[in-house]
Amino acid sequence: MFEKFRKKSPWILHYNAGSCNGCDIEILASLAPKYDLERFGIINTGNPKQSDILLVTGPVTLKSRERLVELYSQMPEPKVVVAIGVCTCTGGVFRKMYNVKAGVDRYVPVDVYVPGCASSPDQIIDGVVQALAILEEKSKDIEKPKRLFGELTNNSIFTNRREMAKKIKHEKN
Amino acid sequence: MKKIETNSENLKDDISAFYDYKIWHYITVNGVDLGDKMEIQYLFKKYGNKEEVVCYFLTMDYEKEIPSIVSIIPSAYLGEGEVVDMFGVKIKEIPKGLLLEEDSCQAPLRKAQ
Amino acid sequence: MKKTINIPYGSQHIALLEPVRFQFETQNEKIVGVKADIGYVHRGIEKACTSTFEYKQIPSVVARVCGLCAITHSLTYVMAVEQIIDVNVSEKAKYLRMLMVELDRIHSHMLCLSHTAENAGYEALFMQIMADREIIMDIQEAISGNRVQFDFVCIGGVNRDITDEIVKFIIKSLNELQPKIEDIFDMFENNWSLSLKYKGIGAITKENASIYNALGPLARAAGLETDVRAESDYYPYEKIGYKMILEQTGDIYGRNRVRLREILSSIDMIKNILCDIPEGNIIEKVKGKPNGESVARLEAPRGEIFYYLKGVKQAMLDRVRTKTPTFSGIPAMVEIFKGQEYGDVPAILASFDPCMSCTAK
Numbered sequence: 009m010f011e012k013f014r015k016k017s018p019w020i021l022h023y024n025a026g027s028c029n030g031c032d033i034e035i036l037a038s039l040a041p042k043y044d045l046e047r048f049g050i051i052n053t054g055n056p057k058q059s060d061i062l063l064v065t066g067p068v069t070l071k072s073r074e075r076l077v078e079l080y081s082q083m084p085e086p087k088v089v090v091a092i093g094v095c096t097c098t099g100g101v102f103r104k105m106y107n108v109k110a111g112v113d114r115y116v117p118v119d120v121y122v123p124g125c126a127s128s129p130d131q132i133i134d135g136v137v138q139a140l141a142i143l144e145e146k147s148k149d150i151e152k153p154k155r156l157f158g159e160l161t162n163n164s165i166f167t168n169r170r171e172m173a174k175k176i177k178h179e180k181n
Numbered sequence: 182m183k184k185i186e187t188n189s190e191n192l193k194d195d196i197s198a199f200y201d202y203k204i205w206h207y208i209t210v211n212g213v214d215l216g217d218k219m220e221i222q223y224l225f226k227k228y229g230n231k232e233e234v235v236c237y238f239l240t241m242d243y244e245k246e247i248p249s250i251v252s253i254i255p256s257a258y259l260g261e262g263e264v265v266d267m268f269g270v271k272i273k274e275i276p277k278g279l280l281l282e283e284d285s286c287q288a289p290l291r292k293a294q
Numbered sequence: 295m296k297k298t299i300n301i302p303y304g305s306q307h308i309a310l311l312e313p314v315r316f317q318f319e320t321q322n323e324k325i326v327g328v329k330a331d332i333g334y335v336h337r338g339i340e341k342a343c344t345s346t347f348e349y350k351q352i353p354s355v356v357a358r359v360c361g362l363c364a365i366t367h368s369l370t371y372v373m374a375v376e377q378i379i380d381v382n383v384s385e386k387a388k389y390l391r392m393l394m395v396e397l398d399r400i401h402s403h404m405l406c407l408s409h410t411a412e413n414a415g416y417e418a419l420f421m422q423i424m425a426d427r428e429i430i431m432d433i434q435e436a437i438s439g440n441r442v443q444f445d446f447v448c449i450g451g452v453n454r455d456i457t458d459e460i461v462k463f464i465i466k467s468l469n470e471l472q473p474k475i476e477d478i479f480d481m482f483e484n485n486w487s488l489s490l491k492y493k494g495i496g497a498i499t500k501e502n503a504s505i506y507n508a509l510g511p512l513a514r515a516a517g518l519e520t521d522v523r524a525e526s527d528y529y530p531y532e533k534i535g536y537k538m539i540l541e542q543t544g545d546i547y548g549r550n551r552v553r554l555r556e557i558l559s560s561i562d563m564i565k566n567i568l569c570d571i572p573e574g575n576i577i578e579k580v581k582g583k584p585n586g587e588s589v590a591r592l593e594a595p596r597g598e599i600f601y602y603l604k605g606v607k608q609a610m611l612d613r614v615r616t617k618t619p620t621f622s623g624i625p626a627m628v629e630i631f632k633g634q635e636y637g638d639v640p641a642i643l644a645s646f647d648p649c650m651s652c653t654a655k
Contacts, residue, residue, distance in 0.1 A: 023306055023313075024311070024312050024313050024335070025313075026313075026334065026335045026336075026337055026651075027335075027361075027651065028358045028359060028360055028361040028364070028443075028651050029311070029312065029360055029361040029362050029649065029651045030358075030361025030362075030364070030442040030443050031361070032311055032312065032361070033311075033361060033362060033405060033442065034441070034442060036311075036405070036424065037424065037427075037428070037431070039424075040420075040421055040424030040425055040427075040428070041421055041424065041425040042424075042425055042428045054306065054307055056306075066335075067337070069334065069335060069336060069337055070282045070284065071282050071333050071334050071336065072305065072313055072334045072335070075305055075306060075313070075334075079306060095358075100358075101354075101355060101358050102337050102339075102342075102358070104342075104346065105337050105338040105339065105341065105342050105346075106286040106289050106338045106341060107281070107282075107286070107289075107336050107337050107338040108337050108338070125358075125443050126361055126440075126441070126442040126443050128441060182587065182588070182589050202504050202505050203504060206504075206507060206520060207507050207622075208591075208598070208600050208617060208622075209600060209615075209617040209621075209622065211602050211615045211617075213604060213612075213613050214613070222602075224589070224600075224602075226525070226591070228504075228518075228519060228520055228525075229519050229520070229524065229525065230525060231525060231526060231527055234589050234591075254507075255505065255506060255625060256505075256506045256507045256622065256624075256625035256626070258625070259621060259622070259624055259625065260617075260621075260622075267340070278333075279332070279333060280332075280333040280336040280654055281333070281336070282333075286338075289338060289341045290340065290341055290344075290613075
């Protein structure tokens with residue numbers, strides 16, 4: 009049930025981590041009637057706890073890095089990160105400036121990279137649609153019966169804490 | 182650009198004698214690193230008029246402290262804050278940290294680094 | 295003394311397009327104190343302009359300060375450089391530059407209007423204005439080849455010429471746009487629920503606007519006569535029918551009216567520009583290295599953009615100072631918030647049209 013709904017109506021969260029606004033207005037334009045990203049059931053929300061897809065723009069500046077990681081960690085699993093714009097992917101023209109680090113993938117794992125300066129709405133829509141496929145795959149992965157497929161090894165099942173401490177200590181050695 | 186020289190002692194008197202908020206539009210405070218000392222510029226423009234920009238400037242050593250003009254022009258705290266951050270100079274009652282984080286490069290526009 | 299409550303607003307918020315953080319100190323619903331934290335987008339472009347890039351490359355670098363007013367940033371920089379290396383730009387290039395600046399103004403104002411409508415709870419109007427805005431984006435794409443970051447101007451002129459077909463296309467699209475803007479104007483003027491959210495909210499007096507150095511539509515809505523287009527003779531704005539647009543109310547309603555009337559007057563100006571574009575080269579050859587100091591000002595959609603340059607006869611400039619409209623607008627914004635209800639904050643903030651990428655650089 010949830011799997012179906014999640015795919016049909018993913019909610020996106022948009023964070024500007026120091027971009028030039030070019031990609032941000034293109035995201036707005038792609039939500040608007042001419043390109044109409046909302047036909048995929050997508051709605052732009054401001055609440056990280058209810059969103060499935062994180063759209064990041066901008067080469068992460070030193071001041072916004074904590075907020076970005078915080079937003080990412082507040083989102084529930086499964087989640088997909090889309091990096092929009094060339095400066096988000098690699099740093100672009102801002103690379104080597106003193107207050108930015110090159111690219112968003114130094115802070116959060118990125119699933120889809122959308123190039124362009126600024127990315128056109130067509131590219132953004134393509135990126136988000138690819139993200140939908142990844143989202144579906146990830147949610148299937150979560151719901152897979154792991155014990156049945158033998159992916160849960162004995163090492164990670166513990167009956168009490170003392171046993172766990174023993175085993176993990178052993179592994180470290 | 183019309184340049185008028187002043188110094189840190191006379192700065193507040195000069196600006197308050199000159200500035201009238203009904204006539205003059207305050208543009209910004211600007212800093213230029215001259216290599217061994219700083220030049221701080223205060224830029225103004227007349228409203229509704231095609232005359233050139235007027236610039237009051239003073240030169241100062243890096244370590245010296247200059248007075249703030251916030252009491253005369255209340256919106257100047259942003260421009261002064263930016264100069265403080267970018268050049269690491271001292272202006273009275275203007276704190277650091279408008280734009281920079283603690284672990285980012287301090288005084289990035291200073292030349293002697 | 296009543297107890298006050300601090301409410302943070304941002305840096306990520308549904309009503310915010312960009313990261314800025316306000317700390318509101320409220321008493322019941324009323325705001326009594328505001329602190330603004332603007333450094334989220336600081337990247338260090340001024341440093342890169344003097345250490346990484348040569349002066350001929352900088353027009354495309356400063357365009358990335360802000361995507362909404364990219365053309366005005368590179369144009370102001372180019373104007374400042376042209377003063378210190380003595381290039382005479384042809385009249386045709388000047389007209390093409392004016393054309394792009396006015397197009398940029400229209401689409402930026404429309405984005406702001408749609409955002410204001412959305413924050414007053416009017417999602418349908420947001421969609422309508424965004425759909426109409428695409429007409430301007432198509433024109434920009436036809437002229438320059440890109441929708442947002444078009445590196446159209448360069449030192450000595452502009453990069454692309456305009457053809458007769460494009461002129462026809464622009465006039466046809468603008469004729470299409472004009473009645474739509476008039477419809478939106480009517481909506482903003484007469485809609486009852488919008489006027490509840492807009493009239494008398496977020497007002498500033500003319501006196502305060504000039505004390506706190508407000509700029510652009512924010513100042514003109516309060517009746518303060520400040521517009522760089524009227525204060526410089528670099529571009530022949532009088533010839534193409536420029537009129538300063540003033541309102542007296544100073545509230546959100548007044549700011550929206552200024553923007554809508556400016557869109558209409560920009561449409562007229564663009565038509566006049568297209569009628570009398572002179573013949574000539576679009577680009578002049580550039581020789582020499584910049585030497586000396588220069589300043590340049592230009593009216594961006596949000597107010598005055600100011601550039602200060604210093605060159606020392608090298609390919610790298612000695613100092614590039616950018617002063618952007620929102621940066622000087624922040625003190626006036628903070629002043630307006632005091633005494634307003636907390637619930638009106640999104641609508642007021644959207645009506646300032648703040649551009650944080652500009653502010654922090």
